[in-house]
Amino acid sequence: MANKLLVLQSDFGLVDGAVSAMIGVALQEDPSLGIHHLTHDITPYNTFEASYRLFQTVEYWPEGTTFVSVVDPGVGSSRKSVVALTKTGHYIVTPDNGTLSYIKQNIGIEAVREISEVENRRRNTELSYTFHGRDVYAYTGAKLASGHISFDEVGPLLSVEDILELPVVETQLENNRVCGAIDILDVRFGSLWTSITRDEFYSLTPEFGDRFEVTIYNNDMLVYQNQVTYGKSFADVRLGQPILYINSLYRVGLAINQGSFAKAYNVGVGPNWHIEIKCLGD
Template sequence: MEKNALVFQTDFGMEDGAVSAMYGVAYGVSPDLKIYDLTHGIEPYNTWEASYRLIQTVSYWPEGTVFVSVVDPGVGSTRRSIVVRTKTGQYVVTPDNGTLTFVKRNLGIEAARIIDESTNRRSGSEESYTFHGRDVYAFTGAKLASGDITFEQVGEEMDPESVLELPTIPARETEDGGVEGTIDVLDVRFGSLWTNIPVELFKKLGISFGERVEIMISNDTRTLYRNTMVYGHSFADVYVGEPLLYMNSLNCMAVAINQGSFARAYNIGTGNSWHIAIRRDSRG
């Protein structure tokens, strides 16, 4: 039987043996599995970031790919351990703690099941409550990817609509003729700001490439940045060190500094309390 790819995401980092232990459990289920890493650099406990990295990645993998996402601040609690099948045919094994927010809203969940830990749990781990990433999620993900179990054998069926979502604030048009949204996540290595403003909403402003826009970024009531910048195709449309507005790989608007970190330069964070407003440059 052909195996499906198994892809791991965690907030564990690579400084100790946690990720390697998950690999070992998976290979113990099936030595010929192909295992890949999405990332292990999620900020500790940050289920919002975990959710964003999944939607950034999942749909580009073949149907049948199994993702295991372990960002689990509630490990050992009553939160559910689940597996979902997306509407594009991939599977995600994860705690039901908001990690699936963007997959559910943007990609869609076709079906969901609660992991039956009486059968889908590493033998000998029954009294361990702090490493479900190894004992439950990597183990179940490996069994599913290898074909050792079917999706139906994961456990009891649940309503996909009951999968937990984190609160979000929709992007919208503003009364002054602009658009506003939130800064959802950073393009971590380069410090670009990725917003939730879809390009189709931005296009309603009628701004062409090469024109300037006004950008205002605030954290609740405090404004941290207010200036104009070019709307460009890519970073090369401005000089090194200059800012620009562009469309990112998820078809949403983003702000960057060419060969610099916008987030570091202006101490910008992410989440629902970080707001960004865009409008045409009033100076013409």
């Protein structure tokens, strides 16, 4: 059941009135809503990043919280507009364009409904095709968060299996190495967050203070190779030194103590950025 909390995410930034318009639409529906912001600095059009930031955040909000995520490169096209009910009891209002991938894979989705734009679109916006974030998503999210509509009233049920999912890089495990992808950055600090889970990394039976050979490729091009210490946190190595650690989502991270790993080595993110962690001496 919705709890009057509405959390917004987009790639709009805050340099114009787009986010403010979404807030206004929500408050017109219910001035008592608690409106909060996940981020509006998603890289433009990057649905993978939108998916990851939801996964990073959703479970830490009270059950019944409604999230509106608008990263919508297909706005005005035939892509569906949906609301997902997660297995943790949260609602996510979003285009069906891959944004739900990480939620489905890591948290679980109980049900998905297609937004009926006949019932759940702001009046007199039918001829506007480029700002569904305001006219459909913020509006529907506010109606749901306020309890003015139920989940059943969002629109018809869709198959959870049929929602669009982005491709996932499978972790490769061998006796002395583990390989995955660099999913995303801890943006402010430039740390790399990989797709390798703590459990997968622990197949190498690491101990704090152990050193591993870390290799990063962009497709087949070698970008970085060095011996890196595994530690609990950044202070376990000297300033400017690299460190392997387990991040707050129980994924392997790679950082520089008080520096940006991404900037230092010009490392990007995505399925073409591969990372290999290898035990030394093998």
